[in-house]
Amino acid sequence: MAAYFARRFLLMIPTFLGITLLVFAITRMVPGGPIEQMILKTQMAAAQEGGSSGSTSGTGAQIPQEVLDQLKAHYHFDKPILVAYGLWLKDLLTLDLGKSYKYNTPVLETITGRFRVSVYFGLIGFVLAYLICIPLGIWKAIKHGSVFDFSTSVIVFMGYSIPGWALGAVLLVLLGGGSFWDVFPLGGFESSDYDQLGLWGKIKDRLWHTVLPVIAYMVGSFATLTILMKNSLMENLGQDYVRTAYAKGLSERRVIFVHAFRNSLIPLCTGLGHAVGILMAGSYLIEKVFNIDGLGYLGYTSVIDRDYAVVMGVLVFNTFLVLIGNILSDVLYVLVDPRIRFN
Numbered sequence: 001m002a003a004y005f006a007r008r009f010l011l012m013i014p015t016f017l018g019i020t021l022l023v024f025a026i027t028r029m030v031p032g033g034p035i036e037q038m039i040l041k042t043q044m045a046a047a048q049e050g051g052s053s054g055s056t057s058g059t060g061a062q063i064p065q066e067v068l069d070q071l072k073a074h075y076h077f078d079k080p081i082l083v084a085y086g087l088w089l090k091d092l093l094t095l096d097l098g099k100s101y102k103y104n105t106p107v108l109e110t111i112t113g114r115f116r117v118s119v120y121f122g123l124i125g126f127v128l129a130y131l132i133c134i135p136l137g138i139w140k141a142i143k144h145g146s147v148f149d150f151s152t153s154v155i156v157f158m159g160y161s162i163p164g165w166a167l168g169a170v171l172l173v174l175l176g177g178g179s180f181w182d183v184f185p186l187g188g189f190e191s192s193d194y195d196q197l198g199l200w201g202k203i204k205d206r207l208w209h210t211v212l213p214v215i216a217y218m219v220g221s222f223a224t225l226t227i228l229m230k231n232s233l234m235e236n237l238g239q240d241y242v243r244t245a246y247a248k249g250l251s252e253r254r255v256i257f258v259h260a261f262r263n264s265l266i267p268l269c270t271g272l273g274h275a276v277g278i279l280m281a282g283s284y285l286i287e288k289v290f291n292i293d294g295l296g297y298l299g300y301t302s303v304i305d306r307d308y309a310v311v312m313g314v315l316v317f318n319t320f321l322v323l324i325g326n327i328l329s330d331v332l333y334v335l336v337d338p339r340i341r342f343n
Helices: 002-029 034-052 065-074 081-093 107-142 147-160 164-175 199-237 240-247 252-264 266-281 284-289 295-304 308-336
Strands: none
Touching: 002 081, 002 308, 034 065, 107 147, 107 199, 107 252, 107 295, 107 308, 147 199, 164 199, 164 284, 199 252, 199 266, 199 284, 240 252, 252 266, 266 308, 284 295, 295 308
16 A cells, blocks of 8 residues: 555656646746736836826837846746746745746745635635535435425535535625625625734634635535435445344444445545645635635736746645645545555
């Protein structure tokens, strides 16, 4: 088993290189990169200055060629893609992800400052989803075909048909500040006077800003986890070892929770590992809708602003977390079912 996981860790290297090289090449080929953005800003600033002084001579301002050459050399645009990618990898080994031209701060500092926000919302949504969906799936399997099973299935699949970001927008319209039911804020991570509040006030304020985004985070996986738990448990309840347990006179509670439940968790372990990436990286569109300054929103705005240093930095974080999540899924398989051996 140790050899298997050693190979999996080694396979992370070419996978990581393939993903990052592809995105790195795309950032070099699409128009509107950081140099073009700087040229546009310079021309707009010159135009505004010329307009304020009543002169139009500054509207055609150009960046000197030597300055452009220095910018290209700084971003390695003067080198072939593979050479530039190699230089980027060399800097990555020293945890130097470059500098954001938009925020004018190191990329690593920009990312870590927003990482805790995504972890906060992702972790709460992740834990609540499993705490609700596993018991609900068990109860639906026990009450299969009942009114409870049918009614909850309708609600579950209604939630599954609505994207999290779309549900978030609807919740803001119905329950956000300024709406008919002014219950929750329009977004953000905390109120403007958060630092002046006491401990209990900070807790209430943070919870006040947490409810709607967490609902949006949960709705995507809610139906999948619930139905997966139900179907897996029902399949195990029809196995021979369960019928043998009933024949031995064991109670229904013991048969379900001691014998069938553990085997039913095996399919959920796959999603548990893969969810690490989403948990840590946040959701691009949900954070956009709720104006949450997390890692997902940072990645979204970086793509829009062509801040490629930050784009690559966010990609490194996300790729690494997804690859670790895949290995974590295999580890959970072994923990849940000792019969599984990786050779």
